[in-house]
Amino acid sequence: MSVREAPQLPSSASQEAGIxxxxxxxxxxxxxxxxxxxxxxxxxxxxxxxPLFFLAVSTGAIANFSDRxxxxxxxxxxxxxxxxxxxxxxxxxxxxIAIVLDMERGYFDKLLLTPAxxxxxxxxxxxxxxxxxxxxxxxxxxxxxIAGSGMAAGVGGAIVILxxxxxxxxxxxxxxxxxxxxxxxxxxxxxxxxxxxxxLFMAPAFAPLAIFDDWLRWIATxxxxxxxxxxxxxxxxxxxxxxxxxxxxxxxxxxxxxxxDDPPGLHWAFVSLAGFSAFTMTIAALALRARTRxx
Amino acid sequence: xxxxxxxxSERLLDGLAAPAPQHDRDAAPAIEAHGLVKHFGDIHAxxxxxxxxxxxxxxxxxxxxxxxxxxxxxxxxxLLRPTSGSARVAGHDIYADDREIRRSIGVALQDxxxxxxxxxxxxxxxxxxxxxxxxxxxxxxxxELLDVVDLTEDAxxxxxxYSGGMQRRLDLASALVHSPSIIFLDEPTxxxxxxxxxxxxxxxxxxxxxxxxxxxxxxxxxxxxxxLCDEIAILDxxxxxxxxxxxxxxxxxSNDVIYVQVEGDEPIQQRAVNTLIQIPNVEDASWDFxxxxxxxxxxxxxxxxxxxxxxxxxxxxxxxxxxxxxxxDDVFFRATGHRIEPGDPAQSGQPGASA
Numbered sequence: 096m097s098v099r100e101a102p103q104l105p106s107s108a109s110q111e112a113g114i115x116x117x118x119x120x121x122x123x124x125x126x127x128x129x130x131x132x133x134x135x136x137x138x139x140x141x142x143x144x145x146p147l148f149f150l151a152v153s154t155g156a157i158a159n160f161s162d163r164x165x166x167x168x169x170x171x172x173x174x175x176x177x178x179x180x181x182x183x184x185x186x187x188x189x190x191x192i193a194i195v196l197d198m199e200r201g202y203f204d205k206l207l208l209t210p211a212x213x214x215x216x217x218x219x220x221x222x223x224x225x226x227x228x229x230x231x232x233x234x235x236x237x238x239x240x241i242a243g244s245g246m247a248a249g250v251g252g253a254i255v256i257l258x259x260x261x262x263x264x265x266x267x268x269x270x271x272x273x274x275x276x277x278x279x280x281x282x283x284x285x286x287x288x289x290x291x292x293x294x295l296f297m298a299p300a301f302a303p304l305a306i307f308d309d310w311l312r313w314i315a316t317x318x319x320x321x322x323x324x325x326x327x328x329x330x331x332x333x334x335x336x337x338x339x340x341x342x343x344x345x346x347x348x349x350x351x352x353x354x355x356d357d358p359p360g361l362h363w364a365f366v367s368l369a370g371f372s373a374f375t376m377t378i379a380a381l382a383l384r385a386r387t388r389x390x
Numbered sequence: 391x392x393x394x395x396x397x398x399s400e401r402l403l404d405g406l407a408a409p410a411p412q413h414d415r416d417a418a419p420a421i422e423a424h425g426l427v428k429h430f431g432d433i434h435a436x437x438x439x440x441x442x443x444x445x446x447x448x449x450x451x452x453x454x455x456x457x458x459x460x461x462x463x464x465x466x467x468x469l470l471r472p473t474s475g476s477a478r479v480a481g482h483d484i485y486a487d488d489r490e491i492r493r494s495i496g497v498a499l500q501d502x503x504x505x506x507x508x509x510x511x512x513x514x515x516x517x518x519x520x521x522x523x524x525x526x527x528x529x530x531x532x533x534e535l536l537d538v539v540d541l542t543e544d545a546x547x548x549x550x551x552y553s554g555g556m557q558r559r560l561d562l563a564s565a566l567v568h569s570p571s572i573i574f575l576d577e578p579t580x581x582x583x584x585x586x587x588x589x590x591x592x593x594x595x596x597x598x599x600x601x602x603x604x605x606x607x608x609x610x611x612x613x614x615x616x617x618l619c620d621e622i623a624i625l626d627x628x629x630x631x632x633x634x635x636x637x638x639x640x641x642x643x644s645n646d647v648i649y650v651q652v653e654g655d656e657p658i659q660q661r662a663v664n665t666l667i668q669i670p671n672v673e674d675a676s677w678d679f680x681x682x683x684x685x686x687x688x689x690x691x692x693x694x695x696x697x698x699x700x701x702x703x704x705x706x707x708x709x710x711x712x713x714x715x716x717x718x719d720d721v722f723f724r725a726t727g728h729r730i731e732p733g734d735p736a737q738s739g740q741p742g743a744s745a
Contacts, residue, residue, distance in 0.1 A: 116522070119519075126516075127516055130507070130508065130512070131507050134548070200501070201502065201503030202504060204469060204499055204503050205499075205503035205504075205517075207469060208467060208468075208492055208497045209517065209520040209521060210489050210493045210521065211520040
C-alpha cells in the first residue's frame, strides 16, 4: 500500500446526504471539544467553584431573612437555578476562547480546509457545550441536594432541569462563537461570560419578581433568562409549573403593568430557550459566514 | 512462498532513487490561475498572478516575507476569496466548487496547524473522519501515516509536547490522510533544523516520484527551491517577476559570478560597477550592501585577472575577491533587485526547533 493509494474514499455521489454528514462531522468535533475539557481540569474547576461559592454566600447572607423579607422559605432551593445557569454560562463561554486559540494556532484553518461542512464547526461546539452544561448542572444539583435544597418535582424534575441546562448551554455557546468569529480575540471572547451578568441581575435571581420596581420588572419580563430560571425554580420548589396553566402567561400585560405576581409556568422556559437559541445561533452562523467568506 | 513487504520507510528511501516523473505538457493543469488579485484595503498583496502547474510537478513560489506567497496559497486553497481573477484547482473552480477542491488537496500551512491538547493519533483520526474515510480503514491509515513521518512511538503523546520538527511532520501527515493528488506546502521547512528539513524534502520527493503527487510549495530558501522544484516562479511585491526551471533561471544569469568588496562609499561602488561592466566577457555587474560588487561572466577564471587589473587601473582599493558559480540567489537578485533574506536560522544551517 502506497502513501497515496491507501484509503478508498467514497465517491462524491455516495457521500452521505447533507444534514447527516453535517451531524456526523459535528459529532466528531464535539468529541474533540469534550476531550479538550477533560484534559484541562484546572480550567473547568473554576466553572464549579465560582457558582458554588456564590450559592453558599448568597444563601448564607439572605436565607434567614428571605421568608420574612419576600416570602421565600427555602432560599437554597430558590438559588439553585441561579447556580446552574451561572455554571453553564461559564462553561459555555469557554467555547469562544477555544475557537480563538484554534485560530491563533492555525488549527481553525486546518478544519476549514477539510471538506467538512463549516456549519459542523459551530454545531460541534454547541453540541459539546450542551453536554458540558449537563455535567456542570448535575454537580450543582448534587451539591444543592446534599445541602438540603430538596427537589419538589423529584427525579423527573431533576432530569428536566438538566435538559433545560443542556439547551441553555448550547444556546449560550452561540454568544462566545459569535464574539470569537467577529473579533478573533481571546480577551473579547472571555468577555462573553461577563455578558451573562446583566442577564442574571436583570432577572429574579436573588428575589422574586413580585418585589421588583416596575422598571426592573419590565426589563426582567423581556429577559429570556427570567423564564428559564423561573421554569427551573418551579421544578425545585413547586413541582411541575406547566400544569399550572394560570401561571402560563407572561408576567406583564400589554399595558406594561404586571398582570400577576406568580412566576411564569415551565413551558415559558422552553419558549424562551427556543427564542434565545434562535437568536444566538443566527448571530453565530452569520459571524462564521462573514469570517469564512474572508472578503 | 511469502515475500516480506518493505516498510513505508524503506519504500520512502527507494522512492528517492526513482526517476523524477515526466510531465505531460498537454495534460489538463493541476492548478491554473488567471489574473489572481488580492487587496486588503490599500495593501495590494497579490497583483495579477497567472500560473499553470502540470500534474506531477513540484512547483515552487520563491519570494521574501510579504511577497504574496501565502496569500496566493490561501486563495488557491479556498481559505481566502480573491479580489478578482480566476483559478481552478484539480479541475474545480475556486469560487463554485470549493468543497470539491478541499476534497482533492492536502494543505500544510506556514504555521503547523495543530491542536496541542490532542495526541498525534487522535489528530490524524479526527482528520480522517472529517475526510469521510471509511471507518474500517481509519486505524490502519493513521498507523501508516505515523510510520511514514516517524512518529509511531510518539503517537499517543499530546502534540503540545512535540518538538517543532515533529509538529511539522505531523502536520504534513495530516495533509496526506485522504491521499490528495495535489499538496500545497506553505514554507514547509521554515524554522526547522537541517535534519528535519531534509526529512521533509525526502517526503516531498518520495510522494512526487513514487505517487505522482503534484506539489505547490512556497519557500524563501533558495537551496530548497533549487533541490525540489521542477519549476520556480519568483514572486516580488505580489507579482511573478520570473519563471522557469531552476536551470532555465540560472541560464538567465551568467555561468560565473565574481564577487569583490570595493572599499568606499556608494559613489565609489557605482564607479567600480561602471568600470567592471566595460570588461569584455562581462555581461552585467551590480552592487549590493551585503555581497559587494557582483560581476556576471561566462568565464570566471579568464575574467578574474581583468577585474583585478581594471580596479588597479582605476585606483579602486578592494578585498575579498571571490569566484562562484551563479546560483538562484543571483537569479533572484537580478529579478527583484534585492537578495533574499530568510527570517530564521535554518538558512544558515543553525538548529532551530529540534527534530
